[in-house]
Amino acid sequence: MAEYKWPEEGKRQHLGKRISRLDGPVKVSGKAKYSYDINRPGMLFGKILRSPHAHAKVVSIDISAAEKMPGVKAVKIINGPGFEIQWAGQELVALAAVDEPTAEDALRAIKVQYEKLPHLVNEADLSKVPASNLRPASTNATGDVAKAFQEADVVVEGFYGNDVITHCCLESHGLVTEWTDSNNVMIHPSTQSVSTVHNDLARELKLPAGNIHTHMDHIGGGFGSKFQIDLWGIEMTKVSQMAGGKPVKYFLDRDAEVMIAGSRPSAYAKVKVAAKKDGTITAWESDAWGSGGMGNIGSPPYPYVWTRIPNIKTKFQAVNTNVGPQRAWRAPNHPQAALITMGALEDLAAELKMDPLEFFLKNIELTGVRANTYRDELLKAAEMIEWKKNWRQRGEGGPGSTKTVKRGLGLSIHTWGGQPHNSDCDVIINPDGSVEVKMGTQDLGVGTRTALAIVAAESLGLPLNAIKVTIGDNRLPVSGASGGSTTIGGISSSTRRGSIDALNTLFEKVAPAMNTTPDKLEAVGGKIQVIGDATKSLTWKQACAKLGTQPITARGKQPGKEQLASAGVGGVQMADVSVDIETGIVKMNKFVAVQDCGLIIDLKTAESQVFGAMIMGVTYSLYEEKVMDDQTGRMLNANMEFYRLAGLRDIGEFQVHMMTGKGYDERGPIGLGEPPTNSPGAAIANAVANAIGVRVSTLPLTPDRVLAALAKKGGKG
Amino acid sequence: MHKFEYASPTTKEQAVALLGKSWGETEALAGGTDLLSLLKDYLVTPKRVVNLKGIKELSSVLTPRDGSARIGALASIEAVRDLGRGFAALSQAAAGITSPQIRNMGTVGGDLCQRPRCWYFRSGFGLLAKDESGNALVPNGDNRYHAILGNDGEAKFVNPSSLAPAFIALNAKIKIFGPAGEREVEAAKFFVTPKSASEREYALQPNEIVTMIHVPSTLGVRSATYEVRQREVLDWPLAAASVALTLDASKKVKTARIVLGHVAPVPWVAEEAAQSLIGKTISEDAAAEAGRLAVANAHALSRNAYKIQLASVAVKRAILQAVS
Amino acid sequence: MSSSDERHDNPQADQAGVSRRNFLKGTSVALTVPLIAQSEKVVKAAGADVPVYGPDKVNITLTVNGAAKTASVEPRVTLLDTLRNELDTTGAKRVCDRATCGACTVLMDGKPVYSCTVLAIEAQGHKIETVESLEQNGKLHPVQQAFWDNDAQQCGFCTPGFVMACKALLDEHPTPTDEQIKLGLGGNLCRCGTYHGIKGAVAQASAGMKKLKGGKRNG
Incomplete structure (x- = not known):
């Protein structure tokens, strides 16, 4: 009889080989055909009127002109008079018309009166946040932090942060929805959950779950933002019903997509870390905050990975902001936690005049159960990026530096579950x-x-x-x-x-x-x-x-008989960057990743996952920022022109090494989409600090911030 | 986008006859790379769009032996990138637009007449960026990409043209056609700082079109454009500079023109900086000094002081590039 | 780089389970139909009668992948939306819709353009090629094959635009320099992060296209 357990190395026909993707x-x-590409006979086009204001009360809505327009088949108020809008882009009216231009004309014929209310859309400067926007703080402590700082040889304090970014899926959120008869609905959503996305819709429509048929062949990006049917999915299905069940296509326009269809919460922290003269880490204290819009968010795990630092004290506070709500963004909380933790520790190593690679290796047992994996991975990554040859003390500039261009190296380690x-x-x-x-x-x-x-x-x-x-x-x-x-x-x-x-x-x-x-x-x-x-x-x-x-x-x-898959991986990334100190522009020279994911099914697509995560990492490290305007409460870069993504030639040379074989394969397959997204911000920010001799506190590392950090350093002498 | 009627005339006479007498009534369509976005965002809502691309005579590019160029307004940006060595400042500026799609679609005239990218303007707060109560949004808002020069009036946006600084540095003239016939303005005078939101940023009447750009002889001219851009993929420069120099037999600067882009509501001619180079041999120090002078009168808004540094560096690097 | 890779010759086709055959609103017509729209209005301008179209729907004829296609659209409708919504040619994607991301890239008279930013009415009389035109007799174009071999797509939504930009680049520069790649692929963006694969694909396709060209007359 054949057994469940995975075949041994050497007996595998396909497993772990480099196989081109079937699709x-x-x-x-x-x-x-992506759901956005689905065209159905007699299909209508949906549009949604969204609030231009970040915080306001709806006083009145007049849809009469829109309803009368030729070609308009249904108009439905989603949030009417009295509704309190909590972010710009919130939904007010849904409608459908015979074609998209007509639907857009109808949208503009709707008249809404608002009563504007005060808003808060930026939280980086906590001193400017009204008390009413602060959620209760959560704290944690182990050991005796006060004593540890007192007894430490070296103490470093710093501020680190990461602004809000958005998912910016290329296929925006949306669906094609229709009533195939008076009791049955067919949806073509863009979803990360084909089997369950219909359940909320069934509940909302009071239909048996089995009466909703979901189909999706391909999805143009999700990254954690496409689990739900979403308000527009429900409302457009109701609009379809009002229009006699006709198919309605509704996909968000790009501005709405980046405004309200998902973002990664910000994270800011004041961190204090301590070590002995020999480089042994002894204490961590962090005072952190962040915002994911109006909802509560949990604290990123501080200190990240280095959980066995003997003395730890943490505080976290979520801030309510009038901004489109956060959604899971590839490894929720981990990239932010990595940036802040590895940043503070790299600063500590710099203060100790230690090579951060040596410093990490010396303290590696403080990472806990995966210490051996990290050690192996650090040594492998160091070999790939030629760390010993290319690393210099902070501010000296790596080999090849000139008067105006400084080269630096940085590293980070990360983890993820993936059960x-x-x-x-x-x-x-x-x-x-x-x-x-x-x-x-x-x-x-x-x-x-x-x-x-x-x-x-x-x-x-x-x-x-x-x-x-x-x-x-x-x-x-x-x-x-x-x-x-x-x-x-x-x-x-x-x-x-x-x-x-x-x-x-x-x-x-x-x-x-x-x-x-x-x-x-x-x-x-x-x-x-x-x-x-x-x-x-x-x-x-x-x-x-x-x-x-x-x-x-x-x-x-x-689950079933015998365990075939498990959870818990470790990875290491190292970045080699050049910084033009006259313009503050950061360029990637080389970026390497060493990643563990248990037993690999397809080496080719597994590597692509890591490459993709690293490239997304370069993008959020250097370019991405959801720019919110204090005065108008609007997102100012709700487009792809100033909401910047890296291009083909902005990424430098990439290398990926997957940890396989004994010690890895026997754990079975473990998820890989998220872990390699965690370290890029930290590795790149540390490389920039190493290159220019000063920490640029907040991602993205834009020219204005790099130049400001350099000016501050100059001022200090 | 609002509904509009569409016409595609075949002569410039027809085109200007089809254009309205006041701004907003009609819009001229060339490459469309800006106009279509303006239409989609309801920043312009014309009743008629007049497609100029049917006017075949406006797309030619002539480069006679005397080193001059006559560039039709409808020539593509890609065509300008292909101009020879004498036009380095222009072709480098065109190459700064790294998207082949934009270079193929976009026209030279359209590059000059595109509207500002100020994100308050693009969000519907008007060219001068004011809220419903008339409060100016830029001074206390997010002005990281706004003007550092010529920003003492209400206009705080920056001119977005890639080619304008190069044309001005090369002393180009812009030919304009309207109901009264043809006229010509110096490229530097083509751009104006609007005093009200209903004005435009260039010296055209609503029923006039740009027909041609004339670059005088570039024989002996060393020119260059340097843009400070974050990304290699299509990206707006944070600051840019075009320079054009002539040198005497002993390699000393005889004439110099320096023009900054993306720093002021108009392409900014840095007269004093250019003067500082006259009689000098170009060196790192001389170039840096010109860079400093180019921004001597700059005035930062609350969040864009870094652009002063970038503009100064762009000037320095453009000068060094021109003689390299 | 892919010679040792396993390949699969029976890709999973779409299984939409939904009929699309009734959908097509645009229809193919013979190429002899004049490639201009019918206008109902004429304006006297500079002594000439200039036809004016719209603002309501106008019948237009587009040459898409070698076939003449008619559609009835308002002048304000873009080429991209006409391809996708009227002709069910959905390879080109709508993403930024503002001439930035390149997902809508098609070739117009052989050159890459952003179809989101071309009016359908002005695309008449030009040769439009979409990604759907590249595969011939069930055989992928060398650029497509190279994208597949190098895993230069993940979600794949940017892929059709990238493939078209890449084809245009290699048609013009069969062995592109770094600078030519920068200027040829600087108008397309990917979110999943497939650039490493795309770099490999450009290198492989460059070799493949040279071979293809060598066999034919000078392209």
Whole structure:
């Protein structure tokens, strides 16, 4: 009988190889239909009127002119008179019309009177935040911090921060929604949760959950911001109902997308750290705050990774701001915690005149259970970036520095959980030998489809193109939302179990014909054969023909028998930057990552995940900032012109090394989407400090901030 | 975008006849790279859009042997990038627009007539950026990208043109066609600082169009443009400078023009800085001194003092680049 | 760089489960139809009768991927929205809608443009090529193959625009220098962070396109 446990290295046909993603051809050819691309007969176009004010009361709304316009099919007030608007861009009226220009004309025909109220949209300067916007502080303490600071040889204090950034998914949030009859709804959303996104809609519409059919083939980015049906999903479905059930397409315009469809909370902290002369870290104290809009947010984990510093005292306070609400942004809280923790520790190393690599290695046991992983990864990364050759004391400028361009190196370490989510998978072996894998999951561009095919093909001893993968529909076996790096562990475990169960059933069917028992059979190289005896075999097709008319369907589950996936990874990143000290412009020279993620299913797409996270990291380190205007309460860069993303040539040279083999593979697959996003801000900010000899406190590291830090340093002498 | 009617005339006479007599009635469409955004954001709401691209005579680029150039207003920015060595300041400015899509679509005339990128203007608060009560938003607002020179009036935006500083540095003249026929203005005088939100930033009448830019002989001229941009991908410069120099036989500066971009409501001619180079051999020190003089009268708003440094560096680097 | 990679020849096709065949509002017509819109109004300008179109819907004819397509749109409608909403040609994506991100890139007379920023009515008489035109007889174009081989796409939403910009770059410069890459791909943005793969794809496609060109007449 075939076993669940993953095959040993050397016996793997597909697992861990570099395999091109299955949906590559439809994506490069433009054939891939994203939900935004769905066009339906008689389809209407939806629009939503949004508040221009950050804080206001709705006094009146007049939709009569819009309703009368030819081509307008339905107008619905979402938030009417008396409603208190809490951020610019909040929804007031939804409508649908025969085409988009008509819908837009109708939107502009709506008249709203507002009573403006005072707003707060920036919180970096805590002294300017009214008490009424402060949420209760949470505190934590271990050891005796006061005593530790008193006894320390070196104490460093600093301020570190990270402004709010947005998800800026290229496919904006939205859906195509229609009533297929008076009781049934079909939605094509852009979602990270195909199997569950309809539940809130069903509740809201008072429909049985089974009456809503969800389908999505491809999604143009999510990054944690696309789990819910969202207010517009509900309202547009109601608008469709008002319009006789006609399909309505509604996707957010870019300004709304970056204003209100998700952001990563800000994080600011005053940090005090202490060490002995020999570099042993003894104490951490942080006073931190941040905002994710009006809702509460939890504290980033301070100190990050270095949880076994003996004396720790932390305080965190969330600030309410009149800004579009935060959503999970790739590894919630970790990038901010990494920036602030690794920044303070790098400053401490600089004060000690220690090489931060040596300093990290010396203290590595303070990271706890993953100390050995970090040690191995630090040494590997140091080799890749030639740390010993290229690192210089802070402010000296690395090799190749000139009068105006200074080079520097910086590092950071990070962690993430990534435990497998729940997942059901149907593996079907048909009498004609074809194999199907069916699952209500989604491929966010991380290679989920490909991973399903790899696991099934590996388990059944078949080539990849023998597997047909069907995902993206809530009528398929339920699998979890793709968030928290939980997908790969979940979907690979359920597919493995389903494939093995199906295979064992096939063994039972064919064993008698092969004059043997099922436990003596194996599936290798497209054949079913007696273990170790290739002369006694059937081709896969011959074997399946023995099924008669009845296919085998096996439902694999996660969780299930035997643990196939686990959680908890460590990673290290090191950045090599150049800073033009006359202009304050930072350029990436080289950026390396060493990452652990347990057993790798597809090395090619796994590496792409790390490259992608690092590039997103360069972008948030150097360019991204949601610019909120104190006076008008508006986002001033609600576009892609001044909400800057890095381009092809802004990233420098990249190298990724995946930790594999003994000590890693046996833990099974562990999610990878999030961990490598955590360190870039810290590594790059530390590299800049190393290059120019002064800390630039807040991300993004824009020219104005770099020059201001340099001027401050100059002033100090 | 509001509904509009559309016409695509084939002669400049037809075009100006189709344009309205007051701003706002009609808009001229060239490359569209700015106009379409303005339309989509309701910053202009014309009843008619007049497409100029049907006027074939306006897209030619002539570079006679005397080192001059006659650049049709509808020539693409990409065509300007291909001009020869004498026009380095221009081609470098064009190459600063790293998007091939913009260089293919965008026209020279359109680059000169594009509207400011001030984010208050683009958010609908008017060219002079005022709230409903008439309070100016820029002085106390987020003015990190606003003007550091020529900002003592109500206009605090910066002129966004990539090519204008280079044209001005090269002493170009701009040919304009209107109902009264053709006229010509110096490139430097084409740009104006509006006093009210209903004015425009250039010296055109609503029913006039730019037809051609004439760059006089560039024989012996060493020119360059240096832009301070954060990214290599399409990005607006934080500051830019174009310079044009002529040197005598002993490599001393005979004539000099220095023009700053993205620092003032108009492309900013730095006269004193240019004068400081006359009679000197270009050196790092001489270039740095010109850079300092170029921003001597700069006045920072609350958040853009760093731009003074950037402008000064841009001047220095443009001068050094011109003679390298 | 991909020679050792496994490839899969049976990509998962879309499984929308929904019929789109009734959707097409635009229709193909013979290429002999004059490529200009019908106007209902004429304005006397400088002694000539100049046709004026709109502001209501106008019948237009576009040449898309070699076929003449008609649609009825107002002059204010962009080429991108016409391709996507009227002709169901959805390869080009709407992302920034303000001539910045490049996801809507198509070729117009062989040159890359932002289709979000071209009026459909002014695109008449020009040759429009979208990403859908590149695959021939089921065979990916070398640029597309290179994007696949180098995993130069994740979510894939920026990919069609990048592929078109890349094709235009390599058509003009089969062996691009760093500076040419900077100026050829500086008008497109990706959010997932696929630039490392795109760099590899440019290198591979450059070699592939040279081969393709060598076999044909000088392109």
